[in-house]
Amino acid sequence: MVNIIEEKYRVIFLHTxxxxxxxxxxxxxxxxxxxxxxxxxxxxxxxxxxxxxxCLMMQYxxxxxxxxxxxxxxxxxxxxxxxxxxxxxxxxxxxxxKLLEALPSLVNENITYDISQTYxxxxxxxxxTVQEL
Amino acid sequence: MKILLVEDDNFFREFYSQKLKEKQLNxxxxxxxxxxxxxxxxxxxxxxxxxxxxxxxxxxxxxxxxNENHLIDTIPVIVFSTLGQEKDVARAKSLGxxxxxxxxxxxFDKLFATVLQFTKN
Numbered sequence: 333m334v335n336i337i338e339e340k341y342r343v344i345f346l347h348t349x350x351x352x353x354x355x356x357x358x359x360x361x362x363x364x365x366x367x368x369x370x371x372x373x374x375x376x377x378x379x380x381x382x383x384x385x386x387c388l389m390m391q392y393x394x395x396x397x398x399x400x401x402x403x404x405x406x407x408x409x410x411x412x413x414x415x416x417x418x419x420x421x422x423x424x425x426x427x428x429x430k431l432l433e434a435l436p437s438l439v440n441e442n443i444t445y446d447i448s449q450t451y452x453x454x455x456x457x458x459x460x461t462v463q464e465l
Numbered sequence: 466m467k468i469l470l471v472e473d474d475n476f477f478r479e480f481y482s483q484k485l486k487e488k489q490l491n492x493x494x495x496x497x498x499x500x501x502x503x504x505x506x507x508x509x510x511x512x513x514x515x516x517x518x519x520x521x522x523x524x525x526x527x528x529x530x531x532n533e534n535h536l537i538d539t540i541p542v543i544v545f546s547t548l549g550q551e552k553d554v555a556r557a558k559s560l561g562x563x564x565x566x567x568x569x570x571x572x573f574d575k576l577f578a579t580v581l582q583f584t585k586n
Contacts, residue, residue, distance in 0.1 A: 337571075341480050348476045374520075381518050382474045385547040388569035389476070396569075
């Protein structure tokens with residue numbers, strides 16, 4: 333695999349990923365407040381799908397797997413096959429907040445972001461595991 | 466050569482449209498399936514790069530519409546996918562997509578070779 337992501341595309345990634353994460357955060361807040369508007373669930377599913385693909389392209393594989401898990405959960409929620417608990421939602425929103433803050437450093441300074449604890453805990457709480465990318 | 470890129474994610478739109486233009490290809494972009502179907506009509510592309518999971522008509526709905534008007538027989542469609550969507554890719558191929566490219570593993574030579582393969586005739 334070739335990894336040639338010029339700076340201009342890293343900037344675009346930073347902007348689009350931040351935007352998707354903020355959209356996700358809003359959905360999670362709505363779910364915590366017991367709103368289950370199907371439109372926002374669908375938007376969250378699309379956001380997690382895009383974040384998964386973008387992170388994989390940028391070679392942030394751990395983040396890609398995290399968003400793959402969220403994509404799977406939101407797809408389940410959309411299809412009425414899965415329900416989030418408040419614990420899962422608070423865990424997710426806390427992690428998204430930290431990630432949003434760390435994203436510029438991740439992209440510009442190439443720091444490593446460890447999401448493994450939240451990822452593993454979310455798998456346990458949801459009972460869902462994914463075939464990792 | 467005219468390429469229609471149907472992709473809802475801005476990052477992938479920017480990245481791939483620019484890379485294709487660097488190869489002197491005439492690229493038009495649609496942000497979702499609905500816009501994609503409109504541009505197929507207006508732009509009459511030689512090939513379509515089609516994302517599957519999109520708002521406002523997904524890639525499957527685009528393929529179904531192309532089947533209804535028989536455009537699937539004349540305009541090659543290459544599916545743009547990410548790992549973990551094998552079932553989706555199989556479904557797209559059953560609807561007439563000719564090939565798929567993993568958009569998250571950037572291998573432009575492979576993408577360009579696939580584009581040439583389906584447009585040389």
